[in-house]
Amino acid sequence: MARKLDQKLVEDLVDAGSREHYSDAALYDYEYRRRRADVTFYRELATRRFEGPGRILELGAGSGRVTVPLARDGHEVVAIDQSAAMLSGLRARVAKLPPAVANRISVLSGELCTFSAPGKYSLVIAAFNVLEHLYTRGELDACLRRVAAHLAPGGAFAFDVQLPDLAWLSRDPNKRWAKTRFTDPSTGRATYYSTNHDYDPVNQIALIRIYYDPVDGKGPSRIVKLTQRKYFPAELEALVAHAGLRVAERYGDFFWGPLDSSAESQVLVCERAEPRRKTARRR
Numbered sequence: 001m002a003r004k005l006d007q008k009l010v011e012d013l014v015d016a017g018s019r020e021h022y023s024d025a026a027l028y029d030y031e032y033r034r035r036r037a038d039v040t041f042y043r044e045l046a047t048r049r050f051e052g053p054g055r056i057l058e059l060g061a062g063s064g065r066v067t068v069p070l071a072r073d074g075h076e077v078v079a080i081d082q083s084a085a086m087l088s089g090l091r092a093r094v095a096k097l098p099p100a101v102a103n104r105i106s107v108l109s110g111e112l113c114t115f116s117a118p119g120k121y122s123l124v125i126a127a128f129n130v131l132e133h134l135y136t137r138g139e140l141d142a143c144l145r146r147v148a149a150h151l152a153p154g155g156a157f158a159f160d161v162q163l164p165d166l167a168w169l170s171r172d173p174n175k176r177w178a179k180t181r182f183t184d185p186s187t188g189r190a191t192y193y194s195t196n197h198d199y200d201p202v203n204q205i206a207l208i209r210i211y212y213d214p215v216d217g218k219g220p221s222r223i224v225k226l227t228q229r230k231y232f233p234a235e236l237e238a239l240v241a242h243a244g245l246r247v248a249e250r251y252g253d254f255f256w257g258p259l260d261s262s263a264e265s266q267v268l269v270c271e272r273a274e275p276r277r278k279t280a281r282r283r
């Protein structure tokens with residue numbers, strides 16, 4: 001079912017695909033308003049890792065879906081993202097919080113491969129497929145090395161990415177999938193949502209198109225690009241090790257269940273790998 005892709009087109013779509021889906025924070029918040037299990041997972045993880053409140057660095061924090069509950073739990077959170085729209089959504093959300101909670105959140109504009117945040121952190125997180133916006137081995141390696149540089153001794157990096165679904169990847173790119181009707185919170189208009197995608201199996205990149213069509217057929221349709229790098233589990237473990245980290249815990253959902261063939265997500269908790277001891281050479 002896959003069709004041949006022009007590599008120049010893939011490169012153009014990769015940049016747009018890490019930005020367009022995040023250009024409307026109100027729509028993003030509406031689309032993912034029922035996604036709660038991952039928030040509970042990251043809150044429980046913080047409780048397990050800290051004896052009391054701790055310092056958390058959050059990469060790709062977006063509009064603060066996970067940031068705010070963590071701050072409400074008493075943690076200090078430094079939230080980094082590259083999207084101006086998502087960060088202004090987060091700042092607006094922070095402005096409505098009680099001052100004691102708001103004061104625990106710092107919002108920074110930054111990029112996954114080059115970010116820098118003050119201090120060291122016992123927990124760094126990247127929730128909800130954030131690392132799927134790193135499209136090459138070099139980009140993932142750069143990001144993981146920035147993470148390692150920000151980890152306090154004994155600290156952990158927790159993130160989730162999807163488990164590649166072979167049936168989904170090979171869906172017909174010409175059909176519309178997941179068609180749903182909703183009211184767009186930004187425009188107030190009745191809208192049909194649907195998606196389709198091409199998959200580049202060499203670079204392991206899914207080029208997703210999200211269609212927003214007015215139900216009354218009046219006015220233009222909108223097509224939003226969302227581009228995701230797919231990671232296979234054994235590959236991901238090797239990439240993590242290459243950056244000097246090790247997978248300490250691995251789950252297949254947000255309920256601490258095992259990663260198996262029924263899983264939708266790969267949820268990893270990584271720690272810094274112990275440096276290898278040099279073995280004495282025999283003479």
Ligand SMILES: C[S@@+](CC[C@H](N)C(=O)[O-])C[C@H]1O[C@@H](n2cnc3c(N)ncnc32)[C@H](O)[C@@H]1O
Pocket residue numbers: 018022059060061062063064065066080081082083086110111112113126127128129130133
């Ligand atoms: C799926 S959203 C997740 C947002 C938030 N973590 C959540 O759980 O709702 C991915 C986020 O990653 C951000 N992002 C994508 N590429 C990025 C990059 N190269 N550097 C920094 N942030 C990036 C997007 O702007 C977006 O806010």
